[in-house]
Amino acid sequence: MSNMINSLSNMRLLDDLARKETFIHRIHPLIKLLTTVVYLTVVVSFERYEIIGLLPFIFYPILIFAFAELPVAPILKMILLIEPFIIGIGILNPLFDHSKVLFGGIAISKGWVTFLSILIKCSLTVTASILLIATTGMDRFAVALRMLKIPKIFVLQILLTYRYISVLIEEVSRMIRAYSLRAPGQKGLKWSAWGSFAGQILLRTFERAERVYQAMNLRGFTGEYYTGDIAKLSFKDLAYFAAWSLFFIIARIYNIPVLIGSLFTGVI
């Protein structure tokens, strides 16, 4: 339950962040979406034993964090929340693969290497998705989807779902608050109240959702969200996309850290 309320406040934090006005925020939403997709594809395309080669990809999130003036701590917290899940799957690797490999003179199990690789990939991909929304926001993201010719009805569906998630979680948290105030001695919900709770929430949200939708209709809504001016693609946007893509591709083809490292160790 606190889970749910946490995620609501996380969503709202991202909403707030998306309203900042930095150079990253002003990049066209479609470009940011495409850049993210390229990034994800490249990161994921690394084979399962790769660790070192993945490291340069951390530049992308770090630069976005810095340029978009995003707070590091709360977003890191969100990312860490996902990790246990990945660990849950990745942790099986060391169990199944005991074969050893020499790495920097130390023998380690290959299972651990793949595990680490998954962990890094996961952190990078999750961060990239979250940064996308934290610098774009749901409304502008929807504009990007529309430009990709995703049908109106689906985009609307996403926006409404997004909107109703707050309505619903709010409804839940209010009910829980009211409950705990009138059941002071109890910890959590009594199981017998669960059924009526879930049903109530559903019905209340039905009714509320209908009213919200009506309110939208009453204000001339016809299925298309207009979100003010979204500028056309500019040269800056294209340059942004090109620069990042170039970087990703080079970092994919050449193992930059090894390159730096051997230069360095060679020099020494």
Place this chain on the structure above:
Amino acid sequence: MMHMADALISPAVGGTMLATTAGVAAYSIKKLQNELDEKKIPLMGVMGAFVFAAQMINFSIPGTGSSGHLGGGMLLAILLGPYAGFLTMASILLIQALFFGDGGLLAFGCNVFNLGFYTCFIAYPFIYKWFTRKGITSKRIFAGSMASALVALQLGAFSVVLETLLSGKTELPFEKFVLLMQPIHLAIGIVEGLVTAAIITFVWRARPDILEKAANEEAFGNISMKKVLTALSIAVVVVGGLFSWFASANPDGLEWSIEKTAGTAELEAPDGIHETLSEIQSKTALLPDYDFKASENEKTAGQAENAWPAVNAGTSVSGIVGGALTLALAVFTGWVIMLIKRRKIKTTA
């Protein structure tokens, strides 16, 4: 129900599934546009939000020590009908991928398919509908929800196994993974069935109009269903075949496509750079054993020990040193930018 993560799939699998899902979604949208009424739009949104919230409640599965959460696909299918249900599932998963990195943009297709397709297009029409074909009673709701949830989750779980293995990112042997996933999802399926039945019964009592509307949606002729399925399997075979062809010819489909694009006129430069660089590389041997050939090893990585990309003490050391430097540089850059920005804010303020 388990979500696939970006980190666990290969671009080939992710791409195939994304294409497949897009096909099903497009079909659903077309179907839906013909019969969409006013009340359905908010209802889809609400149910999406409801399932979204429900997926956040984790429950422990007795006897296994692991935990799971609801998929909600059956609930959506029954309350909204298959097309709207599928689309709603897709929007839930997209929001989760964006805001929580749960699942992911690349794994989006896999997740929608695993959670949405089997429930809305297999379990709902063939199982749930069969149970309730003679009208709705609470017993039939129960039996139908239970049976369809169980089947849908088993299919979904198996699908997760296949996608993971095809992606080759984990070490899990097939049988062990199957033996792990299927029983867990049996347990989750039971809970899912119970919850679905309870909620459907509740809604049926309180707002029978909602259920009737979904059930009466007659668009679901068997012929069209068959068409979808054939089209779908052809698509899977074709797309999957294509992807896996170039994936095996060139394990990283990306590099293949990069070379392709690099060959075209606009992007001539990278190709040149690439060639000169690899020349330099082979001459200076700065990058021992790390070139395209290494990836050939990957193809057989699962089977042979020598598949391990050659690692010797030299590269490892330079790798570790280089890695540390890269990280330090990245963090330093970020820090400097932040400092400069902060200074700017101060001076302007």
Place this chain on the structure above:
Amino acid sequence: MSHHKIEVRNLYFSYPDGHKAIKNMSFSIYHGESIGIIGANGAGKSTLLMLLMGVYFPDGGEVLVGDVRVTKKTLPMIRQRLGMVFQDPDDQLFMTTVYEDVAFGPRNYKLEEEDVERRVMQALEKVGIPHLKDRAPYKLSGGEKRSAAIASVLSMQPDVLIMDEPTSGLDPKSRRRVIDLLKSFEHTKIITSHDLDMVLETCKRIIVIKKGEIAADGTAVDILSNEDLLNSCGLELPLSLQKCPVCGTSKGKFGYIHEKIVVDKEAKKELRLTRE
């Protein structure tokens, strides 16, 4: 303009659970009229407004807006003319910032972005909340939400303004602002409220509803000073027509001022209200 006329003929409405909320209502509202709809809790005021707006459809009878019957087909046309503020502002605010919310209506009419901005700022100023424009609606206090909800309808510049308890939850200053705004609105307006003093100030005609039926329909002054009628409908005299605490002892001087002293005995003593 005859098309601002709103006519309700033999209206019936039951909620899905069978609760009969509106029973055989008929009345007409002409262009430029200001109508107050009053009645006890649960009388059916909000339900009636929903029927006028075509949010619900009647089980019997009909609603005509300017000779056009409210049906699913005619809805888009009709709704361009009517603007409604819901009783619960949470139902009305659905965008991520107050600005976006107030801009939602004008943008749907495909106005130029600068016109949109002008309208939004105008509406926000009218209700006195320009400082809240970049806040998220769910972070507002109860009264701030209501003001934002009102602004979101004003920005659409409707021909007919329908408001369900517009002043509830507002602080006295904001309430005064809404009253002034209502007074300055020249087109038709329909307002429900339990704030009878506000109704007295802003409406010329009043319809009293009791258990889903019309109990009275007449001028504001006639109705709001008819204590027996109000009492029988779960209402009270407006405070401003109740006996004055100062000249309180001169009871019954005017026919419509009876009993009830608002400031209670004790407080009065402390005020040292001695009649000079």
Place this chain on the structure above:
Amino acid sequence: MSHHKIEVRNLYFSYPDGHKAIKNMSFSIYHGESIGIIGANGAGKSTLLMLLMGVYFPDGGEVLVGDVRVTKKTLPMIRQRLGMVFQDPDDQLFMTTVYEDVAFGPRNYKLEEEDVERRVMQALEKVGIPHLKDRAPYKLSGGEKRSAAIASVLSMQPDVLIMDEPTSGLDPKSRRRVIDLLKSFEHTKIITSHDLDMVLETCKRIIVIKKGEIAADGTAVDILSNEDLLNSCGLELPLSLQKCPVCGTSKGKFGYIHEKIVVDKEAKKELRLTRE
């Protein structure tokens, strides 16, 4: 009983987005006092009540209820004594029928079912809605919901009653009923409201909040008749202390009655209010 004392010391609170809602508030409330908390929209009234109830926890300072500090640990104990009615009644009702909802609190105290029933019916009668007892809360009208919310707290028979705008949305009869109920409640009560007439009737002491800080703390009469203070805090004189429409012309007889005529010129004319 000293344990009914509520003390607030140097309280600070910011919402997660950084909005500073409460800044350095301190005051004490003794047993049996009736406190009105007033202030403009967004002043911080609801936030303050949430802090008293331990729904939020302060960033600085502390809240003491009968010498016990409000913390996560002491919450269960403290909440047994305090009963709160929220600003939005939807926040309060969560069971399937009104009866179940009102019975929820008493049942948690493991009372006998007949005692529960007695308490429930008593509470419903006090707010005048026994006829709604089998209805589903989400299907009620706005005012009916508020009455049900109040009943659900009354049935718990708390030592301290905290109400956030208890009369908003209520029809005049129900409002009167709530006022009578508040007057008859002997223990400590803390009420926020924009209905200053209600506050004047039910509270002896008033705390005025302005932008998260205490602007004034004193007797109801002193504060509610101080027009300058009220004006500077976004408030107005209560209607019952504003100039009376009847003896309106005798302006300024008492220091605290100035300007504002509530019934507007026109209505007044129609009322034929001639001074005799």
